[in-house]
Amino acid sequence: GQQLNQSPQSMFIQEGEDVSMNCTSSSIFNTWLWYKQDPGEGPVLLIALYKAGELTSNGRLTAQFGITRKDSFLNISASIPSDVGIYFCAGQSYNAGNNRKLIWGLGTSLAVNP
């Protein structure tokens, strides 16, 4: 199946640093979602985006729906040790109709050094 191009694959940063990751698609999307997964748990929805250009924040997290509708980024400011985990982007293609399937990135693994 189709996958999103998510980068970077992994990051190792110092506590307090800002983090940026992004996802790109070869086709137009009408939805971008960002999830975080802790080890051994299910992913948790962080931010949902539904309009091109939309910029949404959730605490120290900020995500944007790209103007071209083919990309999205997630920023984490002032990282803390509990930010450790795998971050996934997911989206729905513009021509998906009533089909609720999401297309997923492979994830960005974040490690934070205290």
Add this chain to the structure above:
Amino acid sequence: DGGITQSPKYLFRKEGQNVTLSCEQNLNHDAMYWYRQDPGQGLRLIYYSQIVNDFQKGDIAEGYSVSREKKESFPLTVTSAQKNPTAFYLCASSMPLSSGRPYNEQFFGPGTRLTVL
């Protein structure tokens, strides 16, 4: 308290045996999904159901079967035909169309780790 439950958290089976993973939700969600997660491969869709008594194959349905007899329940059977069944299995659901919320936000259970010996 509303949510999605998956049981058990860890499951061990002998090779050649069928095994059924449970997924229950009390969120009144219409659609439910099963994903498989292997290290470094992200989430891959096995089956999904948008309404009771209907389900569709995902990207890796071979060796798996599902049923959707009740809105709240979407069990997944891993059959002996699945060549490499050891993995982390995740169940998810999404809101009903009538909720007025975007219906493609998926909410996940805690997962079941299946190990076939």
